Amino acid sequence: MPLGRSSILAQVLSVAQMRAAEEALFEQGTSVEALMETAGRGAGEYVRRIAAGRPVTVLCGPGKNGGDGYVIARHLMEHGTPVRVVAAADPATPAARNARGLYQGEVLGPDAVIEGEVLIDCLFGSGLTRPLSDSLLGLLRTLAENHHLKVAVDLPSGVESDSGACLNAGLPRFDLTVALSAWKHAHFAMPACETMGALRLFDIGVAAVPGAAAVLTRPLFTPPPADAHKYRRGLLGIVAGEMPGAPLLSAEAAMRAGAGYVKLFARARPAGVPNDLVCHAGPDADGLDDPRIAALLVGPGLGRSGAAAERLQAVLELSVPVVVDADALVLLGPGMMTGPAVLTPHEGEMAALERAFGLSADAPKHARALALAQASGAVVLFKGPDSVIAAPDGRVLHAPRAPSWLSVAGTGDVLAGITASRLAVHRDPFRAASEGLWLHGEAARRSGPAFTAGDLARTVSKAFA
Numbered sequence: 001m002p003l004g005r006s007s008i009l010a011q012v013l014s015v016a017q018m019r020a021a022e023e024a025l026f027e028q029g030t031s032v033e034a035l036m037e038t039a040g041r042g043a044g045e046y047v048r049r050i051a052a053g054r055p056v057t058v059l060c061g062p063g064k065n066g067g068d069g070y071v072i073a074r075h076l077m078e079h080g081t082p083v084r085v086v087a088a089a090d091p092a093t094p095a096a097r098n099a100r101g102l103y104q105g106e107v108l109g110p111d112a113v114i115e116g117e118v119l120i121d122c123l124f125g126s127g128l129t130r131p132l133s134d135s136l137l138g139l140l141r142t143l144a145e146n147h148h149l150k151v152a153v154d155l156p157s158g159v160e161s162d163s164g165a166c167l168n169a170g171l172p173r174f175d176l177t178v179a180l181s182a183w184k185h186a187h188f189a190m191p192a193c194e195t196m197g198a199l200r201l202f203d204i205g206v207a208a209v210p211g212a213a214a215v216l217t218r219p220l221f222t223p224p225p226a227d228a229h230k231y232r233r234g235l236l237g238i239v240a241g242e243m244p245g246a247p248l249l250s251a252e253a254a255m256r257a258g259a260g261y262v263k264l265f266a267r268a269r270p271a272g273v274p275n276d277l278v279c280h281a282g283p284d285a286d287g288l289d290d291p292r293i294a295a296l297l298v299g300p301g302l303g304r305s306g307a308a309a310e311r312l313q314a315v316l317e318l319s320v321p322v323v324v325d326a327d328a329l330v331l332l333g334p335g336m337m338t339g340p341a342v343l344t345p346h347e348g349e350m351a352a353l354e355r356a357f358g359l360s361a362d363a364p365k366h367a368r369a370l371a372l373a374q375a376s377g378a379v380v381l382f383k384g385p386d387s388v389i390a391a392p393d394g395r396v397l398h399a400p401r402a403p404s405w406l407s408v409a410g411t412g413d414v415l416a417g418i419t420a421s422r423l424a425v426h427r428d429p430f431r432a433a434s435e436g437l438w439l440h441g442e443a444a445r446r447s448g449p450a451f452t453a454g455d456l457a458r459t460v461s462k463a464f465a
């Protein structure tokens, strides 16, 4: 079935995929100039609206990103917005030279002293191959300091498209970044994404690229069917360990994320178990072989002792769909997982997993997640300010930016609880990770500032609204 435009607009492309998609448009008869005209006018319209009559300075580089800048400048001129161009270098491609030739306004050299209201960065886009020279960085920084509002076209200059690395220290921060034709990995990856301000995408008609990554969008949630009962809605078992607080937090979140029945398996009933949470107290692995259990969560508060490792081993040998989080990730090694699984590492746990699985950490975040998914056979939810999900079959999802208030203790336990709850509902690890991450971000947005992990857990049901 062909993908709808909204699915195509959710795709996230590498530079190589972007070039191939662009080539496909050329083969259909579109010219580079026409594409640049469409892209430049689209970005120009965003700029015209936010400039609202204030004078605009467009910084143009040598490539097609610079070419877009000349189209933007012409569009602004035609619509009566005062504009001038600072050319950091002469246009180096035929399309960029053509765009410059069509722009009849003022073009200043890189030494011009300029102050103004709105700065448009068209120095480099996805074609950046190395750090900016000191003089180009100086020019960009000076212009950024001398303008109030800053807009980056496609990508802020100095940002590497495929990785989200900032190739220079001291790059300016933007208020808005207008991505052209498709999202790139950098739009969702730290540290680059933090410099971009608000994100907008201007569509120029590229087709769906097979195997492309995508942005996590709102999942479709449906209420339980009319004949649902607690077991059919999913029984989630949460395996407690040496520290009782973390699994209780996971359970608070899980009870509000869709599973019909959440049961805590602990050796002894911990203090503070809420009335609506069932606790099964007994020896290790006792009760975990209940065939009605649809999914398990292991790791929060597990501990890292030999006993904890044995408990983890016993859980994984059940081959029930499982979310493996926190301490369990540090104890995990190749060959231990026998059933469908979601791993939810943060950076430190990821590093431990990469050591255990013999993987390199020297790659973009989405590529690291994918490498671990393929090595382990599990879905990997690599969390952080730029969370990403990868599946063994190659699917990759970038999460939109979540509130930075999530950087508080216990929110990882909440995420694990939500994800495990979704896994108990439908037993699909990739879908559970996607829904878990989306509900977690949405619960954070609804929790406002300075919330605790407990507040977040208690907000999860509202995130379905």
Ligand SMILES: NC(=O)C1=CN([C@@H]2O[C@H](COP(=O)(O)OP(=O)(O)OC[C@H]3O[C@@H](n4cnc5c(N)ncnc54)[C@H](OP(=O)(O)O)[C@@H]3O)[C@@H](O)[C@H]2O)[C@@H](O)CC1
Pocket (backbone or CB within 6 Å): 018, 019, 022, 035, 036, 039, 040, 061, 062, 063, 064, 065, 066, 067, 068, 092, 093, 123, 124, 125, 126, 127, 128, 129, 130, 131, 132, 133, 153, 154, 155, 180, 181, 204
């Ligand atoms: N894809 C699409 O569908 C569409 C794409 N469009 C636009 O095209 C942009 C990509 O264009 P692009 O490939 O020309 O790259 P761009 O970033 O302008 O710069 C490359 C130039 O800079 C040079 N260079 C690189 N790094 C350097 C450095 N540090 N310091 C100095 N020089 C450096 C490099 O030459 P090099 O020296 O590496 O040989 C080359 O000359 C994309 O972001 C979007 O805005 C739209 O117009 C239409 C639709």
Ligand SMILES: [K+]
Pocket (backbone or CB within 6 Å): 065, 121, 122, 123, 124, 125, 152, 153, 154, 155, 156, 157
């Ligand atoms: K740019």
